[in-house]
Amino acid sequence: MSDAPDHSGHRARLRQRLFQGGPDALMDHELVEYLLALAIPRRDTKPLAKALLKEFDGIAGLLTADAEALARVPGMGETSAAAIKTAHAAALRLLRARVTEKPVLANWQAVIDYLRADMAHHKVERVRVLHLNSRNMLIRDELMSEGSIDEAALYVREVIRRAVDLGSAALILVHNHPSGDPSPSRADVEVTRNLIDAGRRLGIAVHDHVIMGTEGHASMRGLGLI
Known part of the structure; x- marks a missing residue:
């Protein structure tokens, strides 16, 4: 319980940078770290974020990885894998909306x-x-x-x-x-x-x-x- 305020403060700073500077204000591992924190709120998710990016050769490979491959990474569970796939699905819907406009x-x-x-x-x-x-x-x-x-x-x-x-x-x-x-x-x-x-x-x-x-x-x- 003693390390909870540290995690909370760090995540608040990431959130503030994201709100103020947009997506480019955070590095890839910070985006993934914060995303995972929404699914695993009581854990430091930075090591897991870096491990995932290394395993899947970057954020593009990570987002497109299938759920089974994500779940095989130590520290990942069904909820955290779902968070990754939800982010990918949202990105695809945004891109697909542009395709259907014209x-x-x-x-x-x-x-x-x-x-x-x-x-x-x-x-x-x-x-x-x-x-x-x-x-x-x-x-x-x-x-x-x-x-x-x-x-x-x-x-x-x-x-x-x-x-x-x-x-x-x-x-x-x-x-x-x-x-x-x-x-x-x-x-x-x-x-x-x-x-x-x-x-x-x-x-x-x-x-x-x-x-x-x-x-x-x-x-x-x-x-x-x-």
Whole structure:
């Protein structure tokens, strides 16, 4: 009980810096420390915050880590893992709101920011499809498949069937490379071209296939591959 006032005073100073200076007023470990303190109020959370950032290679990797991986870190519990995932969910909703404000092709940087925050640091490969209407507004963002450490299945027929069900006028494919290198593989290009051919028969355009990685992103349209 004797150390409680010290924790309280330190957290009050962090809170004041955050209120007065905004998010840049706190270092990454201080943001995580304060977040954890809301879930673990009676403990010094600075060591745990630093351990988490080291384990997951920074704040982006930490926020995108799955709950099971978080729970394996000594000192973490279900409540503290939920606090981390809640912060990530809130950030994604903020970024996604920017994506839905304007036609996707006229709001490309907001799309990339959203996808990077959600996908770049995942340890398994995921395939997403952004469904657009005739004005290129986002109508649905769906996870189509989740693969092993280095592959995910993308079934052209399933993507097209879902686009027909939703009345999509256009699609943007997205997947991540857990290796960090976003360079498209031969298989990536082939499946994209197959999807373009299938969509063309039904009047469904495929605007792009974007690959996310920790080292950046690659646009097949931008690279002239489709």
